[in-house]
Amino acid sequence: MAKRVFKAKEPVSIRYQNLSDGNKSIYLDYNLNGKRIREFLRLYLIPEHNSSDKTRNDETRRLATAIKSQRITELITDSTGLKPTGKGKILLSDYLQQEQTRYEKRGSKAYASSIRNTIKQVLNYGNRPLNKIDKAYLEGYANYLKTATNKYRKPLSANSQSLYFDVVSIALNSAVKENLLRENPAHRIDSKERPAPIQSKRVYLTIDELKRLEQTPAIKRKGSTIERYEATRQAFLFACYTGLRYSDIVTLRWEDVKTLPDGSKEIAKTMQKTKEVVYLPLSASALEYLPATEKEPKNGLVFTLSGADIIWDILQDWSKRAGIEKHISFHTSRHTFATLTLSYGADVYTIKELLGHKNINTTQIYAKVVAENKIKAVNLIPSIK
Numbered sequence: 001m002a003k004r005v006f007k008a009k010e011p012v013s014i015r016y017q018n019l020s021d022g023n024k025s026i027y028l029d030y031n032l033n034g035k036r037i038r039e040f041l042r043l044y045l046i047p048e049h050n051s052s053d054k055t056r057n058d059e060t061r062r063l064a065t066a067i068k069s070q071r072i073t074e075l076i077t078d079s080t081g082l083k084p085t086g087k088g089k090i091l092l093s094d095y096l097q098q099e100q101t102r103y104e105k106r107g108s109k110a111y112a113s114s115i116r117n118t119i120k121q122v123l124n125y126g127n128r129p130l131n132k133i134d135k136a137y138l139e140g141y142a143n144y145l146k147t148a149t150n151k152y153r154k155p156l157s158a159n160s161q162s163l164y165f166d167v168v169s170i171a172l173n174s175a176v177k178e179n180l181l182r183e184n185p186a187h188r189i190d191s192k193e194r195p196a197p198i199q200s201k202r203v204y205l206t207i208d209e210l211k212r213l214e215q216t217p218a219i220k221r222k223g224s225t226i227e228r229y230e231a232t233r234q235a236f237l238f239a240c241y242t243g244l245r246y247s248d249i250v251t252l253r254w255e256d257v258k259t260l261p262d263g264s265k266e267i268a269k270t271m272q273k274t275k276e277v278v279y280l281p282l283s284a285s286a287l288e289y290l291p292a293t294e295k296e297p298k299n300g301l302v303f304t305l306s307g308a309d310i311i312w313d314i315l316q317d318w319s320k321r322a323g324i325e326k327h328i329s330f331h332t333s334r335h336t337f338a339t340l341t342l343s344y345g346a347d348v349y350t351i352k353e354l355l356g357h358k359n360i361n362t363t364q365i366y367a368k369v370v371a372e373n374k375i376k377a378v379n380l381i382p383s384i385k
Helices: 051-076 092-105 109-125 135-147 158-177 207-214 226-240 284-288 308-321 332-343 348-355 360-379
Strands: 012-018 024-032 035-045 257-259 265-270 277-281
Touching: 012 051, 024 051, 035 051, 035 158, 092 109, 092 158, 109 135, 109 158, 109 308, 135 158, 207 226, 207 332, 226 308, 226 332, 277 348, 332 348, 332 360, 348 360
Parallel strands: none
Antiparallel strands: 012 024, 024 035, 257 265, 265 277
């Protein structure tokens, strides 16, 4: 009888994660004394359509296997646990740049822009390798943000300070997942010591203001083009009638726009933020701002927009010419959709589904705004006495 051979289970395994674009992300799965750790290698397998794709994937797999072997060797030579790979020497600004690129590829252009602005603050404050960032560094960074300025040389708002601190903290979380750091030093900082955002009032457009924007045409501006300006105008108004986030507008493809048996159209799209599919019927007003020609191929983008900073400048100029004093952003369109649909009688649960909210409490904030508007309207009636 042949002797059974028991193969020891390796402490590091190669795993794959399916991505929304059809690719597969390769990561290493560590099993260390019952503790599971993932290290994403930033290596990807692509769909194989031809021999060239297959050859590329074979090379990627070989590289992943080589890295795995290296990690196992490192574990053996470090009895205390997961040995640092030396990658932690990458500068914080360089790592943030990698994160910016990753979010841009995912279609999260707004957050990528936030990372870009954070990099500027980090460079002004003082750059460091990841493995040299500790609690003291982050506390100093938080204090620096209190005196920092934006591109207009004005002090950073409380919300901007909070955002630029959180961007660094989130990046450090990613570095831990990739085994570049053992822990995130931001977790040792008390919430009271972190820059705190101020709950901002939701800015939305009234129906009169929305009509004024619709009646204000695109114009050619210095440093811009009429096409770029019109594309922003069209996308913003489409968002006002659909409630789609900026991240979903810039990643909207023609294959997401469905024609139903009765001839009407709807959007069936996986939300960038929640990763859940939302089915959104398109009203006549929304269809008015849907580009007339459906581009080929079907996976082509519906809207081709400029960067977030350029869009911001265009919105400010456009709303000012329309006589609107409110300080609007692209997200104002989403607030506008929610408040207007509630004002005209839609129930809060329906709005929750249209907006793709996971929690009804988030949607009820808009219901509160509508209720406050009703109270203000009633109080406008003068006393008869």
